[in-house]
Amino acid sequence: MLSDLPKYELLSVAIRAAIEAGDHFRERVDSSKQVKMKTSFADVVTEVDSQCEAIIYKHIRATYPHHVLLGEEQVAPGSSASIEAINAVSEEEHLWIIDPLDGTTNFVQHMRLSVVSIAYAHKGKVMLGVIYDPYHDEVFLAYKGRGAYRTSSREAQIWCDLQIADHKEKSVVIEHTNSFLPWETLQVSKRQEIEKAILATGFPARGGIGSERTDAGLKIVAAAGNLRAIGSAALHLAWIAAGRVDGYWEYDLNAWDIAAGILIVQEAGGQAGAIGSGIDGLRVRDVLATGTATLSHMLNTLLLI
Numbered sequence: 001m002l003s004d005l006p007k008y009e010l011l012s013v014a015i016r017a018a019i020e021a022g023d024h025f026r027e028r029v030d031s032s033k034q035v036k037m038k039t040s041f042a043d044v045v046t047e048v049d050s051q052c053e054a055i056i057y058k059h060i061r062a063t064y065p066h067h068v069l070l071g072e073e074q075v076a077p078g079s080s081a082s083i084e085a086i087n088a089v090s091e092e093e094h095l096w097i098i099d100p101l102d103g104t105t106n107f108v109q110h111m112r113l114s115v116v117s118i119a120y121a122h123k124g125k126v127m128l129g130v131i132y133d134p135y136h137d138e139v140f141l142a143y144k145g146r147g148a149y150r151t152s153s154r155e156a157q158i159w160c161d162l163q164i165a166d167h168k169e170k171s172v173v174i175e176h177t178n179s180f181l182p183w184e185t186l187q188v189s190k191r192q193e194i195e196k197a198i199l200a201t202g203f204p205a206r207g208g209i210g211s212e213r214t215d216a217g218l219k220i221v222a223a224a225g226n227l228r229a230i231g232s233a234a235l236h237l238a239w240i241a242a243g244r245v246d247g248y249w250e251y252d253l254n255a256w257d258i259a260a261g262i263l264i265v266q267e268a269g270g271q272a273g274a275i276g277s278g279i280d281g282l283r284v285r286d287v288l289a290t291g292t293a294t295l296s297h298m299l300n301t302l303l304l305i
């Protein structure tokens with residue numbers, strides 16, 4: 001059974017939380033911060049990550065005090081703690097999966113390439129995903145079965161305010177005839193040929209990656225048009241959904257890095273799920289996302305050799 005919570009309310013909570021958290025870290029990108037190492041020099045966290053998570057929790061708890069929240073900063077570092085954490089809650093009736101600041105290394109390095117990623121799942125199925133890039137003022141959003149969209153934080157806020165006001169007055173919540181939301185519809189790229197494809201990947205922050213994976217990655221780089229690695233899994237997925245990147249793969253990610261992005265890519269018409277199987281549940285850690293099935297097949301073949 002689908003969640004019977006009003007969509008406008010879920011969307012408004014997620015949007016407002018993402019915007020306040022993203023604006024919070026954007027304003028601090030050039031300030032000095034306490035940087036703590038988690039599992040390696042490439043896996044770091046700052047006090048701003050926790051502040052952003054607290055902002056998001058505040059928003060969700062104000063409307064949904066009984067929902068289960070899985071925020072990255074509540075989980076001990078390392079892959080096994082993350083796997084345990086998601087396994088413990090993945091079938092909850094109402095679950096929010098939160099990465100308050102995806103791209104912390106970029107944030108520490110003053111590189112303006114970090115986002116907020118928030119997903120809401122009902123009994124293990126991701127229903128809603130929001131990714132907010134505060135530096136480029138882009139909100140990427142999808143609702144299961146209702147498409148994927150892009151807008152500015154201002155437009156998104158106005159929409160939330162209108163929805164909440166209309167609901168309070170008990171008038172009909174704004175319905176849009178040709179589109180679920182009145183924003184730009186996201187569409188993945190139609191690229192099929194790997195030799196023309198602009199691909200993206202991420203390099204393992206937590207170690208433990210075998211050389212077979214590195215070799216497969218090198219084969220892909222040699223075959224592809226070009227490669228990017230911008231240091232935010234969620235931003236990579238948002239850009240796949242927007243058709244800016246043709247394909248993306250990365251190993252050993254956590255649900256909070258990719259749950260929202262996988263839904264946004266799928267709702268933008270793309271393929272997103274586990275490398276090899278294509279399965280798209282909350283337990284996916286090795287992710288592949290592409291605009292087309294042909295490119296997905298080609299990349300899977302190269303990754304699985």
Ligand code: IPD
Pocket residue numbers: 043044099101102103104105202203204205206230231232233234250252253257
């Ligand atoms: C990281 C980013 C990065 C990916 C790492 C993630 P964080 O998340 O998504 O692109 O390569 O594996 O841990 O720590 O910046 O939230």
Ligand code: CA
Pocket residue numbers: 099101102103233256257
């Ligand atoms: Ca992350």
Ligand code: CA
Pocket residue numbers: 049072099100101102103104
């Ligand atoms: Ca993070």
